[in-house]
Amino acid sequence: MESEEVGVKAPRDYRRGRRVARRPDDRGSASVRRMTEPGHTEAHLAPGGGDDGRVGVYVHLPWCERVCPYCDFAVLAARPLDPGVEDRYVEDLRTELAARAPAFGDRPLASLYLGGGTPALFRPESIARLVDAVTATFPADASAPEITLELNPSTVERERLPAFRAAGVNRLSIGIQSFDDGLLKRLGRAHRAVVAEETLAAARRAGFDDLSVDLIFAGPDQSAADLDRDLDRVIAFGPEHVSTYELTFESETPFGRAVSAGRMTPPDEELAAGMIEQVEARLEGAGYRRYEVSSYARPGRRARHNARYWQRQAVLGLGMGAHSTEVRTPARPHGARRANPRDLSAWQAALARDPAEAGEEEGLEVAVARGEAIFLGLRQIEGVAAQAFAEEFGAPPRAFFAEEIDRLVRVEWLVEGEGGDLRLSRAGRLLADSVGAEFVFVEGG
Ligand code: SF4
Structure with a gap:
């Protein structure tokens, strides 16, 4: 479904x-x-x-x-x-x-x-x-x-x-x-x-x-x-x-x-x-x-x-194809995600080998986590709270994404509040994934 x-x-x-x-x-x-x-x-x-x-x-x-x-x-x-x-x-x-x-x-x-x-x-x-x-x-x-x-x-x-x-x-x-x-x-x-x-x-x-x-x-x-x-x-x-x-x-x-x-x-x-x-x-x-x-x-x-x-909270995903958001720890301050095999027999075989490790885990580097925080935050109508973002990443979104923010504000797809909060405009909501993708980190990009 x-x-x-x-x-x-x-x-x-x-x-x-x-x-x-x-x-x-x-x-x-x-x-x-x-x-x-x-x-x-x-x-x-x-x-x-x-x-x-x-x-x-x-x-x-x-x-x-x-x-x-x-x-x-x-x-x-x-x-x-x-x-x-x-x-x-x-x-x-x-x-x-x-x-x-x-x-x-x-x-x-x-x-x-x-x-x-x-x-x-x-x-x-x-x-x-x-x-x-x-x-x-x-x-x-x-x-x-x-x-x-x-x-x-x-x-x-x-x-x-x-x-x-x-x-x-x-x-x-x-x-x-x-x-x-x-x-x-x-x-x-x-x-x-x-x-x-x-x-x-x-x-x-x-x-x-x-x-x-x-x-x-x-x-x-x-x-x-x-x-x-x-x-x-x-x-x-x-x-x-x-x-x-x-x-x-x-x-x-x-x-x-x-x-x-x-x-x-x-x-x-x-x-x-x-x-x-x-x-x-x-x-x-x-x-x-x-x-x-x-x-x-x-x-x-x-x-x-x-x-x-959307808020990057801990989720334990079970079953074939399920995704998890792992708990943040001092060693992994931005958490990790885990994807279980999408194939039933592959998931069952992985479970038989080690039920605690059936999925593939990917620790989140800070640059990836910053992009995800914006991408997922913008999906919510309230948007991204600059203060909460700064508490996790040390500075508000503009410190990392000034160019993207300026460009998207200019075409009126993004609204930046006085305190640096970000949210999609009405027009931006028609293109939510595309606007959010502007912030998603690409390795070597
Ligand atoms: S999960 Fe896919 S196949 Fe199953 S009811 Fe939904 S759309 Fe149809």
């Missing part, structure tokens, strides 16, 4: 980890407009830069009923998911958790995110075993952890909702994408609008009062009027959180290959850019606040788990 998969997927430019040679005149490029990837309270959100002393856990459950033609996540097709395969995977996750948890000490659990893939294909007893293992490993503190499960609209998943709630899940991220059957079909999605509506209603009946809905836009042959109808349905239902995504055509996907071969045409860029503003106007008009380039929330309902990535 593309919903809030920050544990698996970071913005493409960011993943390359280099300063991308794009300049503000790249506005027309399709990739630069790409917007990627969340509670009961914002009280635990650090202002940026500092370690909040807690831990988030991301668990990747990679199977989907079928693989959507635009998906480039670490996913596997399951028709259906074999119980033996499921049980082995859950055991492997518990093994990895036990081996890697000591590196995160006895930090209180801020959030647990069960993402995929389609995690709700797992039996409720499997989800309960995972929730129990994680909550038994890390202590609770005054605030109950946010425990999110990704779900796609389907009859099987809908029937499991009460059991997921009983397993301790307190938040759902539902891959609705659209209420337009024609668009769902063109996107290769398995569900139809009526099932989406039934799943949303069933989630409320099961007692979930914290729901996030995914909405895709700039889909094949989608008009602004089509998107308006989707927004009408979302607003009428009234989830606590909405994640919105512009469809992208990644080269290694069937959609990407179809574009390369001239068999498919991506939506008009002006139309797609207009849709970003259309989504913002409609959702903000309905009482949601856009707090991150892709994310909208009702007051007090920002997603705590995703915020951990």
Whole structure:
């Protein structure tokens, strides 16, 4: 599911980890407009830069009923998911958790995110075993952890909702994408609008009062009027959180290959850019606040788990393809990231060798960490707080990025406050990844 998969997927430019040679005149490029990837309270959100002393856990459950033609996540097709395969995977996750948890000490659990893939294909007893293992490993503190499960609209998943709630899940991220059957079909999605509506209603009946809905836009042959109808349905239902995504055509996907071969045409860029503003106007008009380039929330309902990535807080990622943000230490003051193998057998083989070292770790050099702090900070509407930045890096952003800041302020994509705080302008939000990429460090660049 593309919903809030920050544990698996970071913005493409960011993943390359280099300063991308794009300049503000790249506005027309399709990739630069790409917007990627969340509670009961914002009280635990650090202002940026500092370690909040807690831990988030991301668990990747990679199977989907079928693989959507635009998906480039670490996913596997399951028709259906074999119980033996499921049980082995859950055991492997518990093994990895036990081996890697000591590196995160006895930090209180801020959030647990069960993402995929389609995690709700797992039996409720499997989800309960995972929730129990994680909550038994890390202590609770005054605030109950946010425990999110990704779900796609389907009859099987809908029937499991009460059991997921009983397993301790307190938040759902539902891959609705659209209420337009024609668009769902063109996107290769398995569900139809009526099932989406039934799943949303069933989630409320099961007692979930914290729901996030995914909405895709700039889909094949989608008009602004089509998107308006989707927004009408979302607003009428009234989830606590909405994640919105512009469809992208990644080269290694069937959609990407179809574009390369001239068999498919991506939506008009002006139309797609207009849709970003259309989504913002409609959702903000309905009482949601856009707090991150892709994310909208009702007051007090920002997603705590995703915020951990944007704010570079500790996250333990478990499972094939999962990413971790390791704890900062005196030896690694800016932390490290770890990427698990994207291939199931490679991850399982690595686990068998050493469950504490299944992924590849990369310590963050100061120049890389500075770029990430800006890139990720700019994704949040509040932007980058110069003081918090200076506490970690010794000086405010301008001391390191004067040229980039001046250039981006000049074209009115970036706003610099009097104290040196940085945030995207309205126009800059249409190009969030591209603007942020201006700050990302390139080795030898
Ligand atoms: S539901 Fe589709 S888009 Fe989402 S993870 Fe599965 S294959 Fe990818």
